[in-house]
Amino acid sequence: MKTYQGACHCGRIRFEVDADIDHVRVCDYSVCIRRGALNHRVARDRLRLLVPWTHLTLYQWGSKTAKDYFCPVCGILPFRRPSDPTPQELREGVEPFDGWAVNVRCLEGLNLDTIPMKKIYGSRIEHDS
Template sequence: MTTYRGSCHCGACRFEVDTDLDHVRSCNCSVCRRRGALIHRVPESALRMLTPLEDLTVYEWHSRTARDYFCPRCGIMPFRIPSAPTAQETAQGKLPFAGWAINARCLEGVDLASIPVRLVNGADLS
């Protein structure tokens, strides 16, 4: 387990996360493909906010079950709460995830080219 420090571009949003960064996810849904974030999920207890969540801007869309946290100054999304499984995903046996999705592009000292990328076909979920 490694502790990573992370931040938005301007540094107004800072955090630490404990994880084994063994992969990242790249989703092709309408928001994610525009955003370009590389996501790694961690349990709720693995993320420590060094900036109060209240200082960030929240974006909710579609099912309104996900919460994307953005820096109000520079607009970068360092982390999010993933959406609840859709009816289609639940029917396929997917369980809800209780934790955080960290944008690995916001972590310091990470060689993203060395981390396997798992593709998520979010565009086909309704």
């Protein structure tokens, strides 16, 4: 396990994360494509924010179970709380996740060329009415 230092582009948001980054997740959902984040999931207690939470802005949509935290100055999303599984996903055996998805593009000293990418097909998730 390694401790990484992370920050948004302007440095207003700073954090640390303990992780063994053996892959990143790349999602094809509309907001994920536009954002371009490469996420790695970690347990809730593995992320430590080094600035007040008031420095962040929260964005939510749809089911409002995902929490996307971003810097209001430079617009970078350093980490997020993933959404709860949809009813379809629960039927398919997807387990709820109570941790963080860290945008590894915000971490210092990480060579992205050496990390395998796992495709996530968020665009295929059906939302029950």
